[in-house]
Amino acid sequence: MAVLITGGAGYIGSHTCVEMLNAGYELIVIDNFSNSKPDVIERIQKITGKTLTFYEATLLDKEMIDTIFSNHEINAVIHFAAYKAVGESVEKPLMYYQNNLISTLNLCEIMDKYGVYNLVFSSSATVYGNPDRVPITEESPLRATNPYGHTKQMTEQILQDLFISNPMWSIASLRYFNPIGAHESGLIGEDPTGIPNNLLPYISQVASGKLPHLNIFGDDYETNDGTGIRDYIHIMDLASGHVKALEHVLVTTGVEAFNLGTGKGHSVFEMIDVFEQVSKKQIKYSIQERRPGDIAVCFADPSKANHVLQWSAKRGIYEMCKDTWKWQTQSGKQLIR
Numbered sequence: 001m002a003v004l005i006t007g008g009a010g011y012i013g014s015h016t017c018v019e020m021l022n023a024g025y026e027l028i029v030i031d032n033f034s035n036s037k038p039d040v041i042e043r044i045q046k047i048t049g050k051t052l053t054f055y056e057a058t059l060l061d062k063e064m065i066d067t068i069f070s071n072h073e074i075n076a077v078i079h080f081a082a083y084k085a086v087g088e089s090v091e092k093p094l095m096y097y098q099n100n101l102i103s104t105l106n107l108c109e110i111m112d113k114y115g116v117y118n119l120v121f122s123s124s125a126t127v128y129g130n131p132d133r134v135p136i137t138e139e140s141p142l143r144a145t146n147p148y149g150h151t152k153q154m155t156e157q158i159l160q161d162l163f164i165s166n167p168m169w170s171i172a173s174l175r176y177f178n179p180i181g182a183h184e185s186g187l188i189g190e191d192p193t194g195i196p197n198n199l200l201p202y203i204s205q206v207a208s209g210k211l212p213h214l215n216i217f218g219d220d221y222e223t224n225d226g227t228g229i230r231d232y233i234h235i236m237d238l239a240s241g242h243v244k245a246l247e248h249v250l251v252t253t254g255v256e257a258f259n260l261g262t263g264k265g266h267s268v269f270e271m272i273d274v275f276e277q278v279s280k281k282q283i284k285y286s287i288q289e290r291r292p293g294d295i296a297v298c299f300a301d302p303s304k305a306n307h308v309l310q311w312s313a314k315r316g317i318y319e320m321c322k323d324t325w326k327w328q329t330q331s332g333k334q335l336i337r
């Protein structure tokens with residue numbers, strides 16, 4: 001019996017493939033490389049010493065999904081494939097709604113056709129918008145503030161309605177906080193195209209000299225040092241959370257959301273300090289205006305995932321920055337063979 005991983009060549013998808021292969025699962029991976037590179041598939045296999053079956057395809061092609069399900073005995077799906085840039089979603093909402101929603105509708109239709117009802121869905125803490133209080137629990141109101149976040153919130157609603165229509169469905173929606181870091185091998189990691197939107201890849205490229213300095217978006221927030229606070233979680237902890245969520249949906253039915261975070265918040269200046277320690281490079285920065293849509297403080301209450309999934313994040317920000325730096329300085333040099 002195999003597990004289908006959609007978007008398995010992406011940042012979170014590839015690290016989850018490593019953990020799933022290490023856990024002994026047979027994987028079928030689909031990716032259209034819209035936000036990832038083909039050699040990631042070989043690197044996943046090099047890291048684990050195991051093979052997977054790969055299809056270069058988009059979930060917008062329903063016939064292709066049907067073919068994959070007819071070719072393989074699939075008993076569960078981990079669904080990552082989606083566009084995920086907040087800023088881009090504001091500029092191109094239709095592209096986001098079409099891609100993220102139609103992909104999921106196609107996938108669920110074919111899953112239902114083949115009687116496959118075990119699903120782990122890649123949601124996001126962005127569904128919470130600007131929280132009334134922190135730490136954020138799964139009961140916090142959902143009020144996404146951008147089209148990307150709306151697609152995640154709408155998909156969670158679609159999945160709730162699916163279960164109501166057919167109680168065979170067993171679904172875990174995982175709400176990620178701020179995934180950063182890389183596999184310890186330095187072979188896979190976050191590989192944004194163009195100028196990074198997110199803090200850590202940006203800092204990493206400043207440390208490597210690829211970018212001149214970091215723009216800090218506001219130092220006048222109501223926080224200890226004035227900069228934004230986030231719940232950064234090591235990508236390998238996030239990946240292991242997916243394995244635990246898969247094991248959960250295989251033995252239950254229903255629809256559950258889980259926060260995947262560390263439960264700790266760190267500011268921009270704290271992340272700069274740690275990155276300077278691990279890279280031994282000075283991170284030059286300039287204070288800019290706040291970024292529209294940014295919130296001051298966001299971190300998780302991960303106790304539901306701790307108890308129900310028997311999962312917790314193990315790695316701290318030093319290891320997150322160390323592994324990011326290793327990926328930054330080695331990824332170009334690592335040859336597959």
Ligand code: WQD
Nearest residue numbers: 084086124126178197198199202215216217228229230294
């Ligand atoms: C972190 C902090 C910025 C860049 C985003 C998405 C969210 C999720 C994770 C998908 C903030 C500050 C950042 C920079 C800066 N993605 N910052 N200069 O915005 O918390 O979350 O990524 O699910 O949906 O919204 O992450 O890394 O962009 O920002 O000062 O160049 O770093 O203001 O305080 P964010 P981020």
